[in-house]
Amino acid sequence: MIELLYPLIFSEMVVILVLLFRTPLRNLLIVLLDKLKRGKGQIVASTVAVTVLVVFVSRVYTQVQIARSVSDPLAVNPTDQVMMAWGMLETSLMGFALFLALMIDRLHHYIRELDMLRKALKVTKQQSRAANNMKSGEVLKVLKEDTASLRANMGSLESDREEKVKEAKATKAEVDALKKQSEGLNTENQNLQSQLQSADKTLSSSDEKKSL
Numbered sequence: 001m002i003e004l005l006y007p008l009i010f011s012e013m014v015v016i017l018v019l020l021f022r023t024p025l026r027n028l029l030i031v032l033l034d035k036l037k038r039g040k041g042q043i044v045a046s047t048v049a050v051t052v053l054v055v056f057v058s059r060v061y062t063q064v065q066i067a068r069s070v071s072d073p074l075a076v077n078p079t080d081q082v083m084m085a086w087g088m089l090e091t092s093l094m095g096f097a098l099f100l101a102l103m104i105d106r107l108h109h110y111i112r113e114l115d116m117l118r119k120a121l122k123v124t125k126q127q128s129r130a131a132n133n134m135k136s137g138e139v140l141k142v143l144k145e146d147t148a149s150l151r152a153n154m155g156s157l158e159s160d161r162e163e164k165v166k167e168a169k170a171t172k173a174e175v176d177a178l179k180k181q182s183e184g185l186n187t188e189n190q191n192l193q194s195q196l197q198s199a200d201k202t203l204s205s206s207d208e209k210k211s212l
Contacts, residue, residue, distance in 0.1 A: 002086075005093040012100035019107045026111075033108045052098060059091040 018029050036045055066084060 002090055002093065005090065005097055008097050009093060009100060012097065012104060015104050016100065016107065019104070019111065030108065030111060049101060052094060056091065056094045056098060059087065059094065063087055063091055
């Protein structure tokens with residue numbers, strides 16, 4: 001039994017050391033443990049573990065009974081002492097092997113959970129970046145729309161300004177024409193007044209002649 005327990009314990013220690021360090025070998029070992037815990041592999045591993053546990057409990061009970069049955073340790077012959085020591089060693093190795101198996105199982109479980117948490121965190125970061133990019137895109141879109149609307153408003157204001165300028169020029173031209181027309185009328189009025197004055201003088205002179 002001891003010949004089987006020593007290689008088992010050393011193998012379990014090597015597995016624990018491999019699981020403690022992040023190497024490609026650990027990834028391969030995790031894949032193997034995943035397959036072992038699925039389907040028939042899980043049933044076989046559970047059966048072996050339960051069997052070893054039952055044998056361990058039986059050995060512990062036997063060792064306790066033997067220790068209680070021996071009233072005087074000095075009266076035990078050397079052969080019985082060797083057998084007792086051998087049984088105690090087997091029991092201790094069996095318990096240590098069960099403990100290492102439990103350690104391997106828990107390490108594998110926590111490593112898988114850690115990997116799942118890292119993947120979830122990575123997905124969350126990617127979603128957060130995508131959301132930020134979408135928000136940035138939406139902000140840029142709104143800014144572009146605002147810029148386009150401002151340009152359209154500026155174009156309409158520019159066209160309105162041009163129309164006002166044209167209207168002002170047309171009004172100025174009309175005012176200039178009215179000024180010219182007014183000046184022409186003033187000139188004609190002055191001419192008419194001079195003509196009237198000359199006509200009055202002519203009439204007054206003719207009247208004087210008639211009176212003489």
